[in-house]
Amino acid sequence: MTLTDPAISTTTGAVLDGPALWSAQAHMPSVLGRQLVIERGEGSYLTTADGQRLFDGTAGLWHANIGHSHPELARAAHEQMLRLETYHVFGRYANDQALELGERLAALAPMERAKVILNSGGSDAIDVACKLARRHWQREGRGSKQIILSREHAYHGLHAYGTSIAGLDFNREGYGTESLVPETARVSADDIAQVEQTIARLGADSIAAIVAEPIQGTGGVNPPADGYLEGLQRLAREHDILLILDEVITGFGRTGEMFAAQRYGIEPDMVTFAKGVTSGYAPLGGVLVAHRLWEPFYVDSPDTPVFRHGATYAGHATAAAVALANLDVLERDGLVPRVRELEQVLRAQLDGLQQRQEAVVDVRVAGFLGGVSLDERLVNERVADRAVELGFITRPLRGNTLQLSPPFIVSDQEVVNYVAAIEQAIAEESQR
Structure with a gap:
């Protein structure tokens, strides 16, 4: 490698010092x-x-x-930590707070008979949802359905899948490839006819899912164009493509309904959530999963496959207790x-x-x-x-x-x- 190689960074400015913390998303x-x-x-x-x-x-x-510093959520965390800070939910183990939160969230979900996958935040949730979409089609014997579609100007966190499906180009740039996960593509953020053209060009048999924020947040606070979300749902059903709504921002009341899916009359296959589930008092996120996706993994048979999801803090007992207290406040007030x-x-x-x-x-x-x-x-x-x-x-x-x-x-x-x-x-x- 020579000094003219673009991989070598040179600078004429002084290197600045400062706090040890490297701030997120910061120049x-x-x-x-x-x-x-x-x-x-x-x-x-x-x-x-x-x-x-x-x-x-x-x-x-x-x-x-x-709001900040709500005493009920502080008490919920304190009391839970004195009983059990957490215990994992892998295999046959669970903890009572994660189980209770799962039931509470399933009852609120914008789809019937939902199952709930818990993790630590929105980026985690996007990774899990995209992996489950591909796992679903592999299990169905339709392994060619791999591409995850997402919208121009979209933001879906910064894990590998979120980076790959970002519709904000600056979040995908600089990693030596157009997409960290190669099987991704962008569609129009507001023109459903162009979305249909993209599906036709790529071929529905190659597309696993489309991920969409009901209201784009980081992309500029962009409400859906009239008929756009309904059009996505129609195309997903016509072409056997899973519809994943990213409700990390809109979930838990931000649109005047518990989920934006309910405001716009959409029945997704999966919903990713985070942020508002605890109002930020503890790091927690997850995925609401429709029954057609989870049922094959619940069949009573030795041949039933395992969906390999989970992280150490998935179903964290204190985070779940805080989420339950947060939902109480939302509903009571x-x-x-x-x-x-x-x-x-x-x-x-x-x-x-x-x-x-x-x-x-x-x-x-x-x-x-x-x-x-x-x-x-x-x-x-x-x-x-x-x-x-x-x-x-x-x-x-x-x-x-x-x-x-x-x-x-x-x-x-x-x-x-x-x-x-x-x-x-x-x-x-x-x-x-």
Whole structure:
């Protein structure tokens, strides 16, 4: 290898030092010296190490649905750890909290007679769901069905499968191959006719599943085009392709229903979930599996195959106890119906923004999720930084978009104040 080999990295800049923690999804030279160290949280607000109070307008990474530092969830974790921190769920072993959570989730699932696979987060869940899709067709004797389709602008975590099916090219680049798992392909994010053309080009006999976020999150807060999800379901059924809904963001109330599948009338073969199942109080995710997929693995026969899934912390007892407490809070406090009210408040506040601010090119609302897209004159990162200075967190996303997804516990007035602060940040940056 020579010094001109592109695999060798050279730099003329000084190597920067800083904290030992290598931050996630960060261009490190841009964040060193600017990091906001969050020290405390209470309800919908955070406090930094230097004492700044911030409105958590993104609910962390879309997860703090019931707000921060809820005493009931803290007690649930404390009491469970005093009884049993965890025990694995491999083979004939299980723990009581994982079993109880499985029953609770199956009862909430947007498909009948669901089984529940538990793991540690959304990226885990995507890996398991894609592997099960391929395992299903292998077991059916249709081993040519291997390709996993996903949408342009999609984000499905950063494990090997999530990286491979990402519709955001920058998440797939730099690993020496177009796709870490080779049998993947992208389809149109909003044009069902183009999806149909892709299926015809690849051949339905080569396609195992299509994975879709009901509302794209990291890709820019993109609600589904009219008829798009219904079209995916129709094509999946017509061509014997499994439909996997990635509800890591939308699951557990973010759309005003427990799952977005219920809002949009979709009956998927699998649903991946995480984030909102514990409101971020413990790392937990999983897959809801329809009966046609799990039944062959439950046949009482020595010839029944094993689906090789599982990780050390799958079904973690403390995480499951926290999830159960979180579901109690969601249901007791009526937070899912409250989301429907908050959606209308957010929509009302964003409706006139495009008319008032010339730099706003589009606004999108679906459930308690909002996206504000800016024209090229502004940089969304700078607008987000200015919002922080004003005491409000928003997050820059693809498409020069700002993310709005506060906790479910906020008041109407807090939504009004939040949008007003974002508008002020946009107006000030427009005048620079």
